[in-house]
Each structure stands twice: as structure tokens, then as C-alpha cells.
Amino acid sequence: MTDVDSLAQGIQHQQKRAIARGLSWIERDQQLGKDLVRTLFPLAGHAHVIGITGAPGVGKSTLVNRLALALRSQGQRIGILAVDPSSPFSGGAILGDRIRMQDSVMDEGVFMRSLATRGHLGGLSRATFGAVTLLDAAGFDSVLIETVGAGQSEVEVMQLAHSTVVVQAPGLGDDIQAIKAGILEIGQIFVVNKADHEGADHTVRAIRGMLTLGLEHLDWFPPILKTVAERDEGTDAVIRALQDHRAYLQESGQWARMRADQTTHIIELAVRDWAEEALRAARSDANWDKWHEDVLTGRRDAAHVATEVVRRRLAWD
Amino acid sequence: MIRVLVAKPGLDGHDRGAKVIARALRDGGMEVVYTGLHQTPEQIVDAALQEDVDVLALSILSGAHPTLVPRIMELVKQNHMDDMLVLLGGIIPDDDVEPMLQTGVARVFGPGTDTKDIVDYIREHVRDHD
Ligand code: B12
Ligand SMILES: Nc1nc2c(ncn2[C@@H]2O[C@H](COP(=O)(O)OP(=O)(O)OP(=O)(O)O)[C@@H](O)[C@H]2O)c(=O)[nH]1
Ligand SMILES: [Mg+2]
Numbered sequence: 363m364t365d366v367d368s369l370a371q372g373i374q375h376q377q378k379r380a381i382a383r384g385l386s387w388i389e390r391d392q393q394l395g396k397d398l399v400r401t402l403f404p405l406a407g408h409a410h411v412i413g414i415t416g417a418p419g420v421g422k423s424t425l426v427n428r429l430a431l432a433l434r435s436q437g438q439r440i441g442i443l444a445v446d447p448s449s450p451f452s453g454g455a456i457l458g459d460r461i462r463m464q465d466s467v468m469d470e471g472v473f474m475r476s477l478a479t480r481g482h483l484g485g486l487s488r489a490t491f492g493a494v495t496l497l498d499a500a501g502f503d504s505v506l507i508e509t510v511g512a513g514q515s516e517v518e519v520m521q522l523a524h525s526t527v528v529v530q531a532p533g534l535g536d537d538i539q540a541i542k543a544g545i546l547e548i549g550q551i552f553v554v555n556k557a558d559h560e561g562a563d564h565t566v567r568a569i570r571g572m573l574t575l576g577l578e579h580l581d582w583f584p585p586i587l588k589t590v591a592e593r594d595e596g597t598d599a600v601i602r603a604l605q606d607h608r609a610y611l612q613e614s615g616q617w618a619r620m621r622a623d624q625t626t627h628i629i630e631l632a633v634r635d636w637a638e639e640a641l642r643a644a645r646s647d648a649n650w651d652k653w654h655e656d657v658l659t660g661r662r663d664a665a666h667v668a669t670e671v672v673r674r675r676l677a678w679d
Numbered sequence: 680m681i682r683v684l685v686a687k688p689g690l691d692g693h694d695r696g697a698k699v700i701a702r703a704l705r706d707g708g709m710e711v712v713y714t715g716l717h718q719t720p721e722q723i724v725d726a727a728l729q730e731d732v733d734v735l736a737l738s739i740l741s742g743a744h745p746t747l748v749p750r751i752m753e754l755v756k757q758n759h760m761d762d763m764l765v766l767l768g769g770i771i772p773d774d775d776v777e778p779m780l781q782t783g784v785a786r787v788f789g790p791g792t793d794t795k796d797i798v799d800y801i802r803e804h805v806r807d808h809d
Contacts, residue, residue: 378729383731454707456702476712
């Protein structure tokens with residue numbers, strides 16, 4: 363049995379160590395990790411993938427902790443991925459989301475992993491797709507992804523999550539720049555957390571005002587819910603909204619369509635990997651200098667050389 | 680990429696050192712999971728397992744290291760995490776250093792340690808990836 367197969371087996375048997383190692387392989391973005399994701403992909407497709415996004419400090423981690431516990435009490439097994447930014451200067455990162463998740467992560471039915479963005483823009487890390495696939499294949503019923511504080515470009519979570527929860531808090535400059543900047547379009551559920559603070563109703567009205575400006579035509583109208591995550595208030599309503607949204611996706615056929623899109627995505631990834639590998643092989647081929655010369659002098663055009671590179675790679679496979 | 684868990688076991692509320700270490704390691708290019716205060720040995724080892732860290736950095740100033748550290752190292756062994764580098768820092772009296780090393784801790788760092796030395800030590804002693 364190959365390394366990949368035995369690890370995949372451990373993951374299916376829900377061994378913590380295998381899951382943790384698999385996630386590390388995927389994060390390192392090496393061949394083993396890629397092979398692992400491809401092996402696990404057919405086993406995935408069952409988990410409800412939930413994105414939790416919003417500005418820094420609004421209470422995303424605290425809410426994730428509450429949601430995980432509530433879903434656990436329904437008998438679900440929960441995977442959590444929490445993404446924090448890497449320092450652009452040192453490449454290092456401080457991953458602090460676990461601090462607010464202490465209650466849930468000690469539960470045997472919860473697995474939590476912190477990921478750093480490692481230079482990837484968009485609110486997630488490059489490894490997130492693979493990491494979600496792994497947790498899904500490991501049989502977690504829900505996978506919760508906490509993104510880095512949402513800004514303008516951090517809409518990637520929408521492509522990966524079935525349901526995206528946008529978290530706001532009162533008093534964060536109530537014209538709510540972040541919402542205007544585009545995360546409005548990505549939320550299927552809006553949460554105004556820290557509703558114990560003054561101005562929560564105002565924030566709810568501001569979000570509703572903006573939502574009604576363009577989404578009336580949709581058949582899913584995002585609910586706007588108030589929570590006090592710190593005191594576990596409002597958690598149940600968020601859970602119900604998530605369940606409603608899941609049912610909506612399944613009935614409307616969108617659930618199946620997202621799985622189809624992911625299948626396209628993983629094929630695209632595999633093609634790209636293969637092409638990169640072919641290019642690497644070509645560069646160290648004894649003919650590389652000759653091909654260079656051919657293109658430079660016009661004896662052959664670059665596309666002609668590319669065809670030969672691919673042909674050689676095929677023969678080699 | 681080197682991944683580190685900085686943990687504060689027990690009831691010790693002195694978290695300055697742990698935060699200084701976390702920041703220094705981040706600035707040294709490492710990914711640092713910080714779990715906050717008041718962690719049990721079980722919580723710490725479980726977090727290290729899930730996060731698959733290369734280094735476990737324990738900071739203890741309360742004097743409780745003679746009970747906490749052996750328990751943590753026992754759990755580390757139970758979970759077959761022997762390739763993880765375990766470091767200890769804080770207020771550890773000289774006489775206690777040797778017994779701590781006996782439990783499997785790789786090295787003890789006391790007050791006034793230059794954080795650069797810690798970064799260098801980790802780089803030199805951490806497990807290799809492939
Ligand atoms: C500041 C301080 C406090 C602050 C803490 C603030 C905070 N949030 O951290 C406050 C005032 C709250 C406090 C309270 C108490 N304190 Co006090 N405190 C100190 C003091 C003066 C400095 C500690 C400090 O922050 N140093 C600065 C940091 C950066 O240094 P550091 O933690 O040592 O870390 C360095 C190295 O040790 C190393 N390091 C540390 N951890 C790690 C981990 C790893 C993996 C590595 C590689 C390296 C490493 O690297 C760091 C950088 O060089 C020390 C005395 C001293 N000189 O150490 C007493 C001291 C630690 N406190 C002590 C005591 C007794 C208390 C109290 C019990 C007092 C009381 N009776 O109420 C309470 C307990 C609080 C609690 N809940 O735990 C005693 C502990 C005695 C013991 N262990 O036997 C000390 C030693 C004072 C003394 N001489 O009696 N304290
Ligand atoms: N008053 C109040 N404080 C809360 C509530 N929920 C969370 N907090 C506090 O808000 C702070 C930030 O909470 P986190 O859960 O870490 O927020 P976050 O959005 O995950 O933060 P980042 O990951 O840093 O972006 C913490 O001090 C929480 O205790 C709430 O409902 N009310
Ligand atoms: Mg957080």
C-alpha cells in the first residue's frame with residue numbers, strides 16, 4: 363500500500379493523527395498532498411460546508427465555537443478550519459482562533475485546524491479546498507471555515523462554502539464599508555453579533571436596507587439574525603437558518619451543481635499540475651537549449667515546441 | 680514551514696513571556712498557534728496533535744512544572760508524537776532543569792533569554808519535512 367493509500371485509510375477511519383498529517387501534506391502543496399486530495403475527492407461531497415466571514419474582532423471564532431457545540435448536540439461530527447493572515451514581512455503568523463474555541467475543540471467529535479494564508483489573497487489559504495475535501499471525506503457532517511477578516515477581495519469562501527455567514531457587530535462605523543465593498547453579495551445569512559452592545563438594531567436595519575436594494579428577485583432572501591455569541595444567545599436561530607439554507611440548496615439543485623463545479627475544479631487543478639510537471643521535465647531535458655535556439659531563430663515557433671514537450675511527457679508517462 | 684504551539688499549562692496567569700515568544704517566532708518566519716491561558720495537559724497535547732506542530736513551546740512561571748511537564752510528556756508519548764520538539768521556558772529553578780530534561784523536554788530557557796537564540800535553536804533542532 364502506498365503512503366497516500368494508508369493515510370487515506372486512516373483518514374476514513376477518522377484517526378486524528380492521520381487527519382492532522384494529511385492536512386500538513388496538503389498545506390505543503392507537494393505531490394503527496396495533491397495525490398491525497400485526488401484520492402479522497404470521490405469520498406467527499408456529503409458535508410455541509412459553512413463559511414464564517416466578517417471584519418476582525420466581530421466574534422467569528424466565538425460564534426464558530428457556539429455553532430460547533432450546537433451541531434454536536436444534534437449528534438453531528440464537526441470539522442473546523444480557521445484561517446489567519448501570514449505576515450508579509452517574515453512569512454510567519456500567529457494563529458489565535460483556538461483561544462475562543464476551547465469548549466468545542468476538546469469534544470472528541472470536533473477536529474480543529476488553524477491555517478495561515480501563506481501569501482494567498484482572498485481570505486483563505488491555498489490549501490483550503492484540499493483541507494475541506496479531506497475533512498469531508500473523513501466523514502465530518504459539517505465543516506466550518508472561519509476566514510480572515512473580510513475586506514474587499516475576500517469573497518473566495520463563497521466558491522467553497524455551501525452557506526456563507528457574514529458576521530457584523532454594532533458600532534463598527536455604521537455605514538458598514540465592508541458590506542458595501544462586496545461581502546453583501548456573498549452572504550446567505552447575516553449575523554449581527556455583540557447584540558448586547560448598543561446599536562444592534564441600527565446595524566440590522568442598515569443591512570436590511572442594503573439587501574433590499576438588489577436581492578428582491580432572489581428565491582433565498584438572507585435572514586438577518588442577532589446573536590450574543592459570548593453568552594450563547596441566538597445560536598439556535600443561526601443553526602435553523604443554516605438548515606433551511608441547506609434544504610433550499612438541495613431542493614433547488616444548487617447543492618448538486620456546486621459538487622459538479624468542484625469536480626471541474628479538481629480536473630483543472632490536475633491538468634495544471636500535469637502541465638507544470640511537463641514544463642519542469644522539459645527544462646531539464648537535454649534538448650532544452652536546442653528548442654530555445656529554434657524559437658529564437660524562428661526555425662520553429664513556440665507552439666510547435668510546446669507540442670513536442672507534451673508529446674515527450676506523454677511518452678514518459 | 681515550521682509550526683509551533685505556544686501553550687500556558689495550569690493556572691499560571693503570567694502570559695507576557697508566552698506572548699513575547701509567540702511574536703518572536705512569528706517574526707522568525709514560523710506559524711505559531713496560541714491557545715491562551717489555563718490549559719490542561721490534555722488540551723495542550725490534543726491541540727498539538729490536531730495542529731500537527733513541529734514544536735511544543737511550554738511557558739510556566741507558576742512553579743507547577745514538576746507536576747505539569749511529566750504529565751504532558753506522558754501524553755506526548757502515548758500519542759506517538761516523539762518527533763515533536765518540546766521546549767520549556769519561564770521560571771524553572773536550576774535544580775529542576777535536569778529532571779525536566781529527563782522527561783523528554785529538549786531544552787529549558789530562563790528569564791532574560793534572547794529570543795533570537797530560541798529561533799536559532801528551533802531552526803537547528805526541528806524535525807525535517809521529507
Ligand atoms: C510581571 C509579573 C507578574 C504580573 C504578570 C502579568 C502578565 N500578564 O504576565 C502579575 C502582576 C499579574 C503577576 C502576578 C503574580 N505573580 Co508574578 N511576576 C511577574 C515578574 C515580575 C515578571 C514576569 C514577566 O512578565 N517577565 C517578562 C517576560 C518576557 O519574561 P519571562 O516570562 O521570564 O519569559 C522569558 C524567558 O523566561 C523565556 N520564556 C518564557 N516562557 C518560555 C517558553 C518557551 C518555550 C521558551 C523557549 C522560552 C520561554 O523567554 C522569555 C524572554 O526572554 C516575575 C519575576 C521575574 N523577574 O520573572 C514575577 C513572578 C513570576 N510572579 C510570581 C508570583 C508568586 C506571582 C503571584 C502568585 C503573586 C501573588 N501572590 O499574587 C501572582 C500570580 C498571578 C497568576 N494568576 O498566575 C513569582 C513566581 C514564583 C515561583 N514560580 O516560584 C515571580 C517569579 C516573582 C518572585 N520572584 O516571587 N506577576
Ligand atoms: N460583548 C460581546 N463580546 C463578544 C461577543 N462575541 C465575542 N465577543 C468578544 O469579542 C472579541 C473577539 O472575538 P473573536 O471571536 O476572537 O472574534 P473574531 O472575529 O474571531 O476575531 P479575528 O479572528 O481576530 O478576526 C473577544 O474578546 C470576544 O470575547 C458578544 O456577543 N458580545
Ligand atoms: Mg477569530
